[in-house]
Amino acid sequence: MSKHNPQDLLLLFEHPQEPVFVPKGDKAGDNGFVFAVPDTYLSDQYRPLGALLTTRFGEDAEQIPVKKISIPPLGEILDIKRDENFSLFLEKHRHIAGKLIEIFMGMRNTQDLLSMACYCRDRVNPYLFNYAFSVALLNRKDTKNLSVPSFARLFPDKYVDSKVFTRAREEAKIVPDGSRAPLVIPKDFTASEREEEQRLSYFREDLGANLHHWHWHLVYPLNGERAIVAKNRRGELFYYMHQQIIARYNFERLCNKLKRVERLEDFNQPIKEAYFPKLDSVVASRAYPARVANQKMQNIDRAVDRVRLDVDELKRWSNRILDAIQKGTVMNEKGQTIELGENDGIDTLGNIIESSVLSPNRNYYGDLHNMGHVVLAYIHDPDHRYLETFGVMGDVATAMRDPVFYRWHAYIDDILQQHKATLPRYTIDQLNYSGITVKDVKVQSQGSSSNVFNTFWQQSDVDLSRGMDFQEKGAVFIRFTHLQHQPFTYKITVNNANPTTKLGTCRIFLAPKFDEGGSTWSFRNQRLMFIELDKFTVTLKQGANTFTRASTESTVTIPFERTFRDLDTRRPGANTAELDQFNFCGCGWPQHLLIPKGTAEGMAGELFVMISNYDDDKVDQNIDGVCSDAGSFCGIKDKLYPDRRSMGYPFDRLPREGVNNLQQFLTPNMRVANVTINFKDKTFKPKEAFV
């Protein structure tokens, strides 16, 4: 009998539909581990076969002892059936997830947690289990250093073309491990070129972008103990992270000769953009339903989901929120007035709109963002008469695939921007950094002239096998194609005219130089197009300073490999330190999407660099050893948001009087470089470098 190892908890993620008594963590050629659960832990389906199953599966594998504890009743947690889809947008599901998280959080030690998790695992809906168990591991003091495995490896069906699974089963059954070749997924599988929205599929359906979105919502749950929900500035981060996704999407649209996304403002108009996901939900054994062209949002009345909502109610909520923005105050549940302050108003509004349990008055301001997702996710079956589950908009793991996601979030963002429009404009003093001048900004991609970004298609391989249940073991790789850019460096020269060394925050943004009509932007419009590329602290000695920064160091992104880290955490040789805190790092914009696609002829961009005064930026905390790779989009685990400024600063507000374009906006501590994004329509093999 091996002794208790908290890493064993992670094995429970693997093969989510295979019962606990089936070996986990097995590679071809060895026999893995089985959880030796008390007979009473077996589900009703398998208890009668108890001994038979233990012999069948347990014989050769290493046993992980599971202590018998007294199990609290699961009650309503079982109201989400094993074969349902799970949605964080549904209050019922969030509430149930909150209950399960509470149970996992309440276990006295990891041994009890393992026991409880073993008991729950084969009874509870597998998505729900994964979510609640992940949140608990992330937040428990005794497990927070464990690395929750990548969701895409456990539920690959939410991320890749359904066609691949039959091929993967064939490969696993027919071809011996070692002779298997990666299964190539076509880049365009959800639509053809006839559909202009398809030009954005590489972005909407990107594995990393969708994983980021899933992780973000894992890190920022909507329900549960207040301590878990009330992360520093979460409402504001909801605003900012989604604003940046829209800005990036619009940038990509311009690269593809499409206009900026139209916000979904009129809820009674047919929605012209359709979406056919071609994804299966393996747990539900159903395909994700399609959203066909020209459907209208409809009133929802689904007893099974405990949701009943008129489309008009969405409008009422949004009108109340707009009223609050006009007044500059919101009303809490006790009828008290809360000011929407210059700095924290956006946080309050983010909480109201998202909405989480942090909303000061959910009854009055409602559940706008979530319920918009729900209405759109059920557009094909609003009253459950067809017994249909939700479309991709109902699942944070898949929502970004649908064009309507961006139309909906553009609408949400527009409301929040109306609040931003009421705020005092930044004065020159609030923007400038006295004595600091950015003298030069350059971008260098190897082999190119200055200020050129190079983008192209790249293939990458991911092993699906840990998420494919009831089949032959051994790795099965798929090969998919995603946008990539050549790594580059910034070279920034800053003069410090002050008599002392100064600290500054270097903020780097990128926007298209021209709008969809080819005209230069007004600042009011361009400010919404700036995408954050990086943000970091610099030390400026007196006089000239030149520093370089690699694109891979971005605090917006995480490295691609991290999202597909190996699950084999209990293997001899696995370096636990390396694996630490990967879970939080799973949140973060994918590095390969840092730079928009550009165009074959070269897309003109404006690279904006600013050095702000660290005295006004700094947050006093120690983040050494904490994964802080993608702090801009995700915050830092259990810490304050690492920048005291309003998120999106300096572009989060309307400009001061007299500023009509970017040049007029600049203070000496800012500089703009004209850059070009060159796209090469060629697909590079995995790890093959752009030449």
Add this chain to the structure above:
Amino acid sequence: MSKHNPQDLLLLFEHPQEPVFVPKGDKAGDNGFVFAVPDTYLSDQYRPLGALLTTRFGEDAEQIPVKKISIPPLGEILDIKRDENFSLFLEKHRHIAGKLIEIFMGMRNTQDLLSMACYCRDRVNPYLFNYAFSVALLNRKDTKNLSVPSFARLFPDKYVDSKVFTRAREEAKIVPDGSRAPLVIPKDFTASEREEEQRLSYFREDLGANLHHWHWHLVYPLNGERAIVAKNRRGELFYYMHQQIIARYNFERLCNKLKRVERLEDFNQPIKEAYFPKLDSVVASRAYPARVANQKMQNIDRAVDRVRLDVDELKRWSNRILDAIQKGTVMNEKGQTIELGENDGIDTLGNIIESSVLSPNRNYYGDLHNMGHVVLAYIHDPDHRYLETFGVMGDVATAMRDPVFYRWHAYIDDILQQHKATLPRYTIDQLNYSGITVKDVKVQSQGSSSNVFNTFWQQSDVDLSRGMDFQEKGAVFIRFTHLQHQPFTYKITVNNANPTTKLGTCRIFLAPKFDEGGSTWSFRNQRLMFIELDKFTVTLKQGANTFTRASTESTVTIPFERTFRDLDTRRPGANTAELDQFNFCGCGWPQHLLIPKGTAEGMAGELFVMISNYDDDKVDQNIDGVCSDAGSFCGIKDKLYPDRRSMGYPFDRLPREGVNNLQQFLTPNMRVANVTINFKDKTFKPKEAFV
């Protein structure tokens, strides 16, 4: 080495996606058979692994030698990709199927056929292979006695709720053969009671009804050598079989308090009835697309399917056909006029409308029935912009599931009825049988008073495992629920006042006694509601004759078990004689749907019995030993249709002058019994009898 056995051909049907070198026909505990194909026969994917695979899979199984022959190029046959769906409604697919059938038909002997089939099997689309190979086996002289296995066992995904497949994989992997319990499929899985069309789901989604429809189209291919297509009276049978399906559907609708189906006559109106099939296509690794509520038919332009068609074209075709009906003549391709004769006009029109290669002028009259299916099947993606495959209406194996199937076929039937309305009415002489009087008609169900039919729900089990590929072996049963009736007998008393023994054809029909408003029918309407229950020859000696006939003897139906006959045709002990000719018998209305559902309170019906003059009915041929179970709906293999009368006689035409209701229609050789159909809303276990 075993010697060549034509039964080996049947093993090629099994596990349609597993390559030929994987054992077939294996049961738990034995090792099955593998086809020892020449290395050059392996597909490109597996040729490099040749020796490895032979060792891996071939070692323990019995080898079936496959002779190396010279292989003709497959050419355009490969234009239907392995992972596409296959549709007989698409001209491109029919054409390709015709080519493949031709190749299979042209093989000199069964050994060459086996070799060719082995070569094709892992290259050609699996549905296409199954179809073309089935048609060839049915029509080749040296294979026509082989029993083509049930399509539902090979492609269960086309017949049962997709949810069951994950459970089946779990069962196969976790539970040892012998301890497995059937997986129960809920009766209602495609919609809830909110959707009134759901009341008919037991009929639309019935496994036997859909298998019948598949088999019918297998027996009556649209393309191929003329000898295969030009079966006796096939155009008329197209009309009659579908007319009877509509009549049965309307009967069931009345049982469920719904009005008769509305024909889909206006092609520009939104179609209010939606359908969400919840079926997967395993070969395409895609779910069957849904047809959401209120979509309109749209112009089709899909290069991939080589089809481009405006909805208006459908109307033009149908107007030309209606013109022809008005004129009483059609024009062939040479511009010659062909009369629509009293007896054979319907056959010509059936061929024109269906349409098969027998249509005298496909250019002019078009492809109405097939293209209606196509337009409806692609309603969600008419121009292939979303890279979607067709909905259930695109596949003869699944089309009957969709409510719009009945709306479309009601439209088709209405056109054909307009032709029937032009025909001379049957005179009393054409209806009567001089000297013959039906004195009494009784129906007896055990334990009930006379003239009562008892219906209820029954469960049945089917083994899916032969159609589930790349997983553990051994039987996996599903248990589904279907309508059933208690077996009953007719007792019919006939007086023969003639001085000699006479032969007669006893024709038994059933119709609801009242229309949806509760009124008695006009004959013009009721005649379209009569469903055929049985038809058989009787010998009438002078004077009184009483004969009984069991419901199970019906010439409309086939026994339920036959549709799920075992595939293990090469097992020791398998009785080849018993298995003979099952293929053709796969066509036939399912016995368990012989009697409509009725109602809990008892639905009033009129049972019509007629003895017609055999001299006018008889067809001189020997059908001994030929499967002729369901001749009324399917004809008899390689024989003439077994009734010389117009199909549907005596209800296929408008009544003679003065006949306004059924009573007025009767001649002495006819009789009507008032019957009641009692439905008991209880589900009986497999093989459990109604008490």
